[in-house]
Amino acid sequence: MVKIFFTILLSVSCMVATACPVYIHVTDINGKAASNVVVTIDHIVKGNTDASGILMIELDSGEHILHFRKGAILLKQVNINIDCIKENRFDFELKEQGDNSITLQQVTVKALTAKEQLGQSPFSVQAIDLKKSYDKGGDIGEILNRASGVRLRSDGGVGAPVQINLGGLQGKAVRLFKDGIPIELFGHGFSLGTIPVNMLERVEIYKGAMPLYLASDALGGGVNLVSRHDYKNLAELSYEAGSFNTHRVTANGLWRNGIKTWYLGTSSSLNYSDNDYKVNVPISTNPTTYQDTKRFHDATRSYYAEIYTGIQNRTWTDDLRLTLIASSFYKEIQHDAQMDKAYGEPYSKERNYTSLLTYKKFLLNNRMKVNAVGTYSYFKTRFIDTATVRYGWDGQIIGSNLKPGEINMGNNQLINYKFFSSRLNLTYELSDRHVLDFSELYYQQRRIGSDPLGAISAIEAIDVLSVPALYRKDNTALGLRSNWLGKEMESIIALKYYHFQTEGYTTDNFGMGYRSSGTGQQLGYLGGLRWNHGKYLFKASYEYATRLPDEYEIFGDARLIKENMNLKPEKSHNVNLNGQYTVENGEQSLTLSAGLFYRKVQDIIFLQLDIPFSRYINYERAQVKGFELEANYVPVRRFNIGMNVTYQDIRRIGIKEAMFRNLENSRVPNVPYFFGNFWLNAYFWNVLHKGDRLELSWNGNYTHRFFLQAIPKNQEPGLFEKVKNIQTSLIIPRDDRLGQLANNVGIYYHFAKPKLTLSGECRNIGDVRLYDNFNVQKPGRAFYLKVLYQFF
Amino acid sequence: MKRNKFTVMMIGLSALLFFGSCSKEKGADPTPTPSGDLPANETWVIYNAAANWSGGIYALKNNKAREINLSGIPFFQVSSSLGGRTLGKTLYKVNSASNAQGILKLSINSESKVVEDKFLPSLSTAYITNYLVASPTEGYYWDDVRGGLKVQKFNPTTMERTGEIDFSSLSEGLPDESAGQLILAKRDDKLYVDLLLGTKLAGDWQVSPKNKEVAIAVYDLTNNKILNVTKFGGTTNLGVFIDHVLWSLDEKTKDLYFVAVGDMKRQPIEYSSKILRIKSGETQFDPTFSIDIKNYQFPAEFNRLFVYDSKIYTTVPSRGVSYYGGAQHGVTYRSDVWYWTQIDATTKKATRLNIPADSFYGTQNPFLHNGEIYFLSNNTTEGYSGVNQYNPATGNIKETFHLKESGRLNGFNIITE
CATH class of the missing domain: 2.40.170.20 (TonB-dependent receptor, beta-barrel domain)
Incomplete structure (x- = not known):
């Protein structure tokens, strides 16, 4: 019955159409988030950047004109091209001038970090970005154990069984995933006691409620180990x-x-x-x-x-x-x-x-x-x-x-x-x-x-x-x-x-x-x-x-x-x-x-x-x-x-x-x-x-x-x-x-x-x-x- | 930096939770109700257990009561609380507080707290260490790693191993051979140990003897030699678990009694559980004597034994039971079906005592103290955990005490000043 309900709901939902997500991140020349910058797209006000300098919107594929304003001052105009097949994440670096006006100094396009994206979800989630930790030794457990609300328990040594305590629950109550797949399908060679840090891009720790894409029976949350997704050779x-x-x-x-x-x-x-x-x-x-x-x-x-x-x-x-x-x-x-x-x-x-x-x-x-x-x-x-x-x-x-x-x-x-x-x-x-x-x-x-x-x-x-x-x-x-x-x-x-x-x-x-x-x-x-x-x-x-x-x-x-x-x-x-x-x-x-x-x-x-x-x-x-x-x-x-x-x-x-x-x-x-x-x-x-x-x-x-x-x-x-x-x-x-x-x-x-x-x-x-x-x-x-x- | 209400609120809420959780519950009164008829010179040692068998050992002297709430009373914590034994004012139990294999010696300090004294480790990695404390300087235990057909000697004061008694000459070369694993009894200058020569079949827990009989090897401690092996047919398997004493010395007649539990998986009627006897001064089983469980209930086994003045005190279930009848099948062995019963060793007549039925979570035998016999009962249905005392001279029974919401009662000793 439930499955039928889900199927019908999904089918109905498929008949409605929409655009793809676009993330805009605005910073000043010091790399500090530029908040409250008004962003208009195709001459329609889409919103203000938040405390993190982020504005998330949805746009159709194709060319769009962006305007950045602070008060009545037009800071800059720039064209962007949206391709919904790809991720659309833009980072704009702005320069603040003495008269408090801001002009766009340069435009670089780079990904908004996955950690920031996760931080914006309604779930109690902590993402640990490992890209700057590839120099660290040991296994992933060493890093995970430093996160708040998380305590790993091990018998010690390489390869020892490790269990995670999360929100007071532990053992089988906490599920582990690799790229959304239950980790037990990868064998003991890929476990918290054996995975070196530079095998992963990040770790996502869900404390309590679990997102839908990790559709598993987790009583007390779960940890998703995300493999490296390098964009360059x-x-x-x-x-x-x-x-x-x-x-x-x-x-x-x-x-x-x-x-x-x-x-x-x-x-x-x-x-x-x-x-x-x-x-x-x-x-x-x-x-x-x-x-x-x-x-x-x-x-x-x-x-x-x-x-x-x-x-x-x-x-x-x-x-x-x-x-x-x-x-x-x-x-x-x-x-x-x-x-x-x-x-x-x-x-x-x-x-x-x-x-x-x-x-x-x-x-x-x-x-x-x-x-x-x-x-x-x-x-x-x-x-x-x-x-x-x-x-x-x-x-x-x-x-x-x-x-x-x-x-x-x-x-x-x-x-x-x-x-x-x-x-x-x-x-x-x-x-x-x-x-x-x-x-x-x-x-x-x-x-x-x-x-x-x-x-x-x-x-x-x-x-x-x-x-x-x-x-x-x-x-x-x-x-x-x-x-x-x-x-x-x-x-x-x-x-x-x-x-x-x-x-x-x-x-x-x-x-x-x-x-x-x-x-x-x-x-x-x-x-x-x-x-x-x-x-x-x-x-x-x-x-x-x-x-x-x-x-x-x-x-x-x-x-x-x-x-x-x-x-x-x-x-x-x-x-x-x-x-x-x-x-x-x-x-x-x-x-x-x-x-x-x-x-x-x-x-x-x-x-x-x-x-x-x-x-x-x-x-x-x-x-x-x-x-x-x-x-x-x-x-x-x-x-x-x-x-x-x-x-x-x-x-x-x-x-x-x-x-x-x-x-x-x-x-x-x-x-x-x-x-x-x-x-x-x-x-x-x-x-x-x-x-x-x-x-x-x-x-x-x-x-x-x-x-x-x-x-x-x-x-x-x-x-x-x-x-x-x-x-x-x-x-x-x-x-x-x-x-x-x-x-x-x-x-x-x-x-x-x-x-x-x-x-x-x-x-x-x-x-x-x-x-x-x-x-x-x-x-x-x-x-x-x-x-x-x-x-x- | 600007102060903001949100942060203050979060910290405040957290602090509330933090300090709230630290608060002490004052609900339970740790001091039991005093009662005037309680013997002042006695210290009651109580072993309670939670559902996972962990628990505590408590010593109550001035805070004894007829209804005892153990919450608030200091205790010695153990991960497996299965009772213990006393010798004078010293306590002994199988395995350490953390359940390391061996024998633990405990004492009671001046504050009536049970404290750890010394530990004699077993080399075994399995839960199989049987022991006997005969005197402050004489003790015996069984340790398979040192040899299944060898009984180890130790000093119960220093808790040091002092030697061994070798029964290897009794070997028949069978896969599973032991002497003293389940019965270690001493009478006068002789040691009586169970001799089990057989094979442990796959999927079984007990050893199946080569011959359908039980055997006791008698060792002369004065001359340090094996005197004889006495056998009794029609039943098998003396004893059940380690630390579950299934022998009893009648203090009045000096007769020595044993329980043969039989094959508890198959429960064959022709080799049913029996109580056997070696009479005072003898080293052979009394061939004319056996108490057969099937005369009282079947299928079932005898699983407790205390004998005084030729009266056998044991439990007889109210219906047929199987130890393997747990889970969803049949009547579980841990049901409230075990009734304390007196069986006359001469007439074999059984009399049920008016004591709450027991569930066999605790395995302690009745014991004699000041002319009265004490029985432990845990009754899950009635939520009862307590001790009753029976006066064999008058036939009167009265409750010694019961626990109030304080776990299962898995052991009770009385130490007299």
């Missing part, structure tokens, strides 16, 4: 070497023919690390002592090779791109979740092959924009834990002739996955002020494998993994974007529909195996409002968000986790309020931004632990209230200082069983709730040669202590109070520190000719013990050197 190579025998190589290349009708490119990376940093762990002395010792079984290597080719600027397509990806990931597994036991042999590895076909086209006199992507992926994964010996933290064997499996009951697991997904985004401009968006994501996963040491049905002796399992979901969204008050205000309303279906094999309580299937659906909706006025920016957004249970949660592993065919989607009411205020004075500028967020989550999927079987159930409810503040100050052109802080009060509510009401309103454990960052950057130009640039940076990252298990609210210590009435070691950090502070410094030198960048970084300069998950210690002080060379 390019060949770039980088190499980074650092502590713990860490090596990273990236290669980016793009070649376009002269008339820009086809292109060929690559974006590839290679990572290797021994991850053999020192950790403080229990050594098997009698009695046990804690000593610093090197990790000995945590090597990681991964590669990600992406080649793409495409056809552009034809009558039948604006861009048709074929992307082929091969990647691999190998990781040794060193320890358990508590870093209590050492493992010496288990590992996981995978090989992934993915192909993508992307089609983009403006249709119907440029009023309709089509963006369609189809992907097919084949993954081959292995998880091996067959050792019959056991290891101590010194790397020595401490027990022999034991049952296979250091981690649990042994695994010799081979699983093949086949993924198919498609995404269709349609944008139709109903009128000068209204735009209709439609999005559909279809995702299918098929799994088959074997594990002789794994789940075997007791009666038929069937390897459960050998029976194919299927998981499908489709998410549909339809929305309307509108501009009001001469584009000072933008609104969005949307409906979303989520559906999943799964088939698999499970065993009943007495060992009988059978095929089973499950299905579920859910409606969601969102609304958002953005208002710009002068120096102010205000946003409000709401989404009734959904996360569908995945195949593992429904079927379990048929060994330790049983199926639950009645599992319902998780739901959340997500509210965000954001404001921004910018003050500028010559080279000085101060930007203050603040956000309030609220989440009310129900039917949280919870692993109910038991022996012999655990199972996932819809159990908990939670409420999140939080805020984030950020300040960025540029006192002079060469310095930049700033900080952000996030507090999120995440509490369990609505506990049904009377005996557990002692935890009503208790803080949801194992989630950081108070954290922040600060940074100081300094820039020096023309140091050795003209055009060279030297950058020095210092950033700090603070995470306040948090508890790993629930504590009744009336026994919680105050934010900065000592823990008195609870004897607990289930706290991070557990050494009486109020929090963890990591400091990183870097020095970066950019040569103008040749285009070479040399970088040096020291992370965790204080060599403090850092933990994100339980007692799993992250790397101490580490040094990295990076060289980046652009051939052309």
Whole structure:
């Protein structure tokens, strides 16, 4: 029914026609935004530039005459040509004269940054532009962790699993995408723990409500990693070497023919690390002592090779791109979740092959924009834990002739996955002020494998993994974007529909195996409002968000986790309020931004632990209230200082069983709730040669202590109070520190000719013990050197 | 720089949220209602647990009550709260606060707070460490990494491993062999350990013995030698979990009792769960004695055991149950079906005690204190978590205490000054 409604609405909307968007950005000679400049086009007043010097309008294809006025003074006249097939973004640089009149000194055409565009959307979104960070070492997680409201949690080291906490929700509640495609389709070779910064153009962090083009079931927001879209031919190579025998190589290349009708490119990376940093762990002395010792079984290597080719600027397509990806990931597994036991042999590895076909086209006199992507992926994964010996933290064997499996009951697991997904985004401009968006994501996963040491049905002796399992979901969204008050205000309303279906094999309580299937659906909706006025920016957004249970949660592993065919989607009411205020004075500028967020989550999927079987159930409810503040100050052109802080009060509510009401309103454990960052950057130009640039940076990252298990609210210590009435070691950090502070410094030198960048970084300069998950210690002080060379 | 109302408003709202969230809830009164009939010389040790089994260990001395709200009372936090044992004023529990494998020693300080003392780690990576504290200087535990057919010795005061007892001579070369993994019992100068020689079938959790029988190896601690292996047919599998004591020494008769749970997956009627006995002074199973679950309920197992004066105290379910009958199928093992029952070891007559039915989330056995036997119950339907005490001489039952909205009761000890 919903789909029919969407289809009819879309069809009706297709009958209305409109123009294409044009972005005009006006600055003075100092690069400062020129606000309140009246812009007339073809002798019709289209509006004033805002505090950022921006005016967004819609124009038909063809030649147009622009006039810029301030009061009654005509500043300049210029002709522009609009081609709706391309992006139409214009930047005008103006010169202010002594008599307060302004004349147009020169006209340059360059893209308005995507970051600025996103900032104008009604969503609570933060875009991190990475184009000036390609000299930075490490992975994308290092950068993402500095954003306000975001906390990444990792076991440490290259390739370690990373989960994002966003607005108080984490894990599966936060979805990750690469160019709008769920990131799991790209394999572990492309993950937050492995992607070097110079593989991406930007990162978009959606806190709460999700835009329609990311049509997925995200309960607490999502992160879209946007690949580089270089417009010039390019060949770039980088190499980074650092502590713990860490090596990273990236290669980016793009070649376009002269008339820009086809292109060929690559974006590839290679990572290797021994991850053999020192950790403080229990050594098997009698009695046990804690000593610093090197990790000995945590090597990681991964590669990600992406080649793409495409056809552009034809009558039948604006861009048709074929992307082929091969990647691999190998990781040794060193320890358990508590870093209590050492493992010496288990590992996981995978090989992934993915192909993508992307089609983009403006249709119907440029009023309709089509963006369609189809992907097919084949993954081959292995998880091996067959050792019959056991290891101590010194790397020595401490027990022999034991049952296979250091981690649990042994695994010799081979699983093949086949993924198919498609995404269709349609944008139709109903009128000068209204735009209709439609999005559909279809995702299918098929799994088959074997594990002789794994789940075997007791009666038929069937390897459960050998029976194919299927998981499908489709998410549909339809929305309307509108501009009001001469584009000072933008609104969005949307409906979303989520559906999943799964088939698999499970065993009943007495060992009988059978095929089973499950299905579920859910409606969601969102609304958002953005208002710009002068120096102010205000946003409000709401989404009734959904996360569908995945195949593992429904079927379990048929060994330790049983199926639950009645599992319902998780739901959340997500509210965000954001404001921004910018003050500028010559080279000085101060930007203050603040956000309030609220989440009310129900039917949280919870692993109910038991022996012999655990199972996932819809159990908990939670409420999140939080805020984030950020300040960025540029006192002079060469310095930049700033900080952000996030507090999120995440509490369990609505506990049904009377005996557990002692935890009503208790803080949801194992989630950081108070954290922040600060940074100081300094820039020096023309140091050795003209055009060279030297950058020095210092950033700090603070995470306040948090508890790993629930504590009744009336026994919680105050934010900065000592823990008195609870004897607990289930706290991070557990050494009486109020929090963890990591400091990183870097020095970066950019040569103008040749285009070479040399970088040096020291992370965790204080060599403090850092933990994100339980007692799993992250790397101490580490040094990295990076060289980046652009051939052309 | 101009001051603006919007920024002030945002900061103000944020500050309101910030300080609002920092405020302390004053609703719950941490001090329980005092009651005049409570023994002043007793410290009650209570282990509560949340739905994910995490919880706390509380010591109540002057704040004991018949209705106890644990909120506000200091506690020692653990990630797996499954109860514990006492020796004098010292507490022991399986695994550390963060659930690292081993044995944790705790004590109660002068402020009646439970505090960590020492930890004896197991080399094992799995949740399988059984233990016995026999005296301040004599303890035993089982650690598969050190050898499945070896029982480790430790000093419960220093929590240092002191040696091992080797039962390897009893090996039959089968894939899964253990001695003392689930039963570690001491009577006089002899150690009684379960001997399980068999194979763990794929998809199974218990080991299937080669022969359909149970076996106890008896070790002479004075002469440091294996005395004998005694066997009993018609049932299998002594014990269930680690830290779930399924043996009991009758203090009055000195008879030693054991629970054989049988194959809990298949629940074969011909090898049903039984309570067995090795009489005082003997090292062989009493061939004339067994209490068979199917005479009371079937399918089911015995899963608790305490014996005093030839009266067996255990639970019998009100209907047939299967441990594998969780999820959506059948009657779950965690339902409120487990009724505390007294079975006369001589007549085998069962008498249900008037105590709230239990859900088997906690596995602690009844225990004797000052002539009365204490029983723990968690009843999900009634939201009840509490302890009742039974006087075997008078037959009277009274509630010792119950928890008020304070989690599940997974353990209770009494320490007397």
